[in-house]
Amino acid sequence: MRQIILASASPRRKELLKQFIGDNFLVYASSYEESPYPGLHPKELLLRHSTEKARDVAKHFNSGLVISADTSVLFNGKLLGKPKSPEEAEEMLKLLSGHRFLVVTGLTVLDLDSGVEIKELESTTVWMDEISSEQISAYVRTGESLDKAGAFAVQGKGAAFVEKIEGDFFNVVGLPLFRLGKILQKFGVSIFQEDLP
């Protein structure tokens, strides 16, 4: 049976993977530092970052499947990652208020045994309500913004701003489960196996 390794420090990715495949996987955070790669298309950049995270973690194991992801908001051709301060979180939310945008995840699954890497993108469209400055400040004060791409969490109080989405909800939370299931199938892993991995 294959070992599954989640290359992530995100508690949400761990929780989502657990609900999908059960408890039987390892978590190992990558030490890869995301860099900008000027000239690369934003979606290509997300794929690159996810792949580099997987490769970094792969160095610490001999066998198994390494899963990694990188999630950002894509609005007006620009990526909005995790805000570095409450001020930046407020700026991001002011920018997104009243708009439709994408949440895009680059997903990589790397098979250490064969060396095969599968990298795919998943996009979900989000319609955000118009939010007043007072609401933005109050939301940012909750602290929910800081470790979330685009400075909001659809799975938390940020749901108050998300009118609707089109696409995979789990993708917005950081791990596109439908697409991941398809990729695991390609590697011969069924999420319904009782003894997974």
Ligand SMILES: Cc1cn([C@H]2C[C@H](O)[C@@H](COP(=O)(O)OP(=O)(O)OP(=O)(O)O)O2)c(=O)[nH]c1=O
């Ligand atoms: C838009 C949105 C993002 N997010 C989160 C998902 C991701 O964890 C985070 C984007 O950060 P990422 O850089 O994708 O991931 P991470 O730094 O949290 O973890 P790691 O690189 O170690 O895997 O934003 C939500 O939880 N809810 C949302 O509604």
